[in-house]
Amino acid sequence: METKVVRLPVPLADLARRLADRGIRAGDVNAFLDVEPRLAQTVPLVGATAPCGFPSPADDYLDRPLDFNELLITHPAATFAVRVTGLSMIGAGIFPGDIAVIDRALTPSYECIVLALLDGEFTIKRYQTKGGTVILHPENKDFADIVIQEGQEFEIWGVVSGVIRKF
Template sequence: MTITFLGKPTGGAAKLPCYSFRVPAGFPSPATDHLEGDISLDDLFELRAPHIYLVKIEGDSMQGSGIFSGDLVIVDRSREAEHGDVVIAALNNEPVCKRLHKRNGVVILKSENPSYPARYVLEGDELLIWGVIRFSVRDHAQ
């Protein structure tokens, strides 16, 4: 797996229309009478917050959690990583995206693809949690 750090988002905060109905996976036509208002993706994802950064994921080890190769993930450095969180971390200076398991003093970094084994963090290993993934964005035109 390869992780590309894209850093802090820049640019303006465009407002997009937000409709009040749920969209089925068919072919509905959004009507203006269902327009709830405008929403800013910057506000929704807290993109301007100093503790948020972006990372591009390469590899298929997290596809079981809905994170696929080429996805952009929004990472929060301010959240304390807890058992079950998907994190961006450095294990012995190697950046990884894995699900964190912490139980009874044992730390495991788990892939969400059965083709990849879990990685137990051993006594001599250095583990630095760089942040908790809050959201992912996928380009469906690929």
């Protein structure tokens, strides 16, 4: 098999080494991510809404418990999360420090947001096509579109299905 020397951050290099050692594809998420399963935890979900305008009387009604796994994960075997860095997607409400939920089972469609691997580096951008050309569009006017050129190493790792932000 042909090889190529690249510089990667240590965590990505370790990931690549695990992939190579186990002889698996990048798509076999569960096989290479070190994830420890936990017991399902739920929180109460209040049945009333919380308007962001004028206050209204609160209801004492509680809806069924809310399970964040159920809320965020549609395809457990194909879902993983990455921490976001950079400012290129702030117009889409994705900020540095957020956690993007990536679903590899979803097929990318025009205007969805994807996690792509481009020339050995990950990026989160809006997926667009124009005349057979793939464009990775940032949601920040300070950043330029990335037009995928022939010969570039390009793979979509999954569709961003949600974002988690802690204040």
